[in-house]
Amino acid sequence: MTTTLTFPRVVIVTGASQGIGHAIARTFLDHGDIVIGCAFSSADNAPHAMKLQAQFPEQFFYYSVDITKTDAIANFIREVETRLGRLDVLVSNAGKNVFKGIDCEPEDWHHNLDLNLRSHWYIAKCCRALLEKSKGVILIMTSNHAFSTMPGCAPYNITKRALLSLVQSLTIEWGPAIRTVGIAPGFIDTAGNQLWFDAHEDGEASREETIRKHPVGRIGTSEEVGELCLYLASQAAGFIAGTTIVMDGGRSALMQD
Template sequence: MLTIDLKGKTAIVTGVSSGVGQGVAQMLAKAGCNISGCGRSSKSNKGVQKFIQEVDKEGVQHLYTSIDITSPENREELVQSTIETFGQIDILVSNAGINVFEGAEACTEEAWQFNIDLNLKSHWQLSKLCKPHLEKKGKGVILIMTSNHANYTIQGCFPYNIAKTAIKGLVQSLAIEWGPKIRTVGIAPGFIDTEGNQKWFDSFPDAKKERQRTEDMHPVKRIGTVEEVGALCAFLASGSAAFITGTTYLMDGGRSALMQH
């Protein structure tokens, strides 16, 4: 039986107050990893409190920083506070992002720039800030969250899909230029059971029917969980994945294998 052991390691995980980020933090903590999490919400937020509770029950240390990840000063604050608290950064899971669905014609310059700053630039800039700390022991790991929209998309998802597609190139470049001391891997989830995806279902006249239709489009006949994304991240961050870098893993329940109708 394969055991993922991240004891003694520290990970920065962005966007831990909900969704995938929370699931990643939980699964890394289960593997023994200390977690420095961040999000836009204050520490009193219910989602942040859940993050703290989930990490605490695993017996590891945590830190939460309320920041805007698109702010250069806030990114520096996150890295500095992590080093001051834990003395090291071994893993970066750059997860924070928001759906920016505008459409190619309707998209404004402001929406385009916000999308690029959050869903692409912030991953690169935070990785650069973490680089000196990640490479100290020669076994640093950067995991960048992209999306199934990097492989295929649907009408109206511009410019989000543009940024997510570009992350594949970012992953390749960082792996090539920063290896062998740092491995860089992308994770591209499909439909995951999060508040964001529920909002998508709720935008239809019959949310329950749309959810069922979506689940039926997957060979596994369901959508994924945040814990499943977190489990993949825990494996990729571990020594068991030491030969994996420069690639992006699609986890979409087989949806991309099925010709849509």
């Protein structure tokens, strides 16, 4: 499938205030694209996003959006359409590690579903008309937890598994006008993953033990995720659709630890 993307493209990146989302936004900006970033944090509480805005005043625009709320998503996309009139790429990245275990409380279960599953479906739905006009691309950030997980990581892993099916359904029902691909990162060196390491008795030892379980001898970087997004959104990746690409440094290749 070929696309008709023009440059600079207009790109939405959710969860753009920090971590992987921030790196993805920066990668597209460095490529010359226009990026609309959003996250739950207000501008006053999103210093990394504000640095991007200062560095790319004509290319980067930041919005505070609670993507667990469907009306907030709909209003955000209407604002994007009013402001820029087009959309070429949606990087649906926002999410959080809801690691409460399978015996979690109902409120944890519903929050996880709203944040880590429904938001991806609904923002894609709101962006559909704009993306059809540009023959655009949807990239959905899932996780290697979609394929195998660890004790205590439910209900997060359940929604991440469901996103594999969302990628497939978007591809077969909205193609060929819109191409959809999933990305499943493993351990990426972010503040969120560091919190997980630090939750252990010896955070540094936990980090080193995790690194040893990766055949490449390290954990990944947010910038590497950004570069993969840039490639998958390009015409060079036009025959990649309906699948989820795992980038986990070979971690999932191990049968046992």
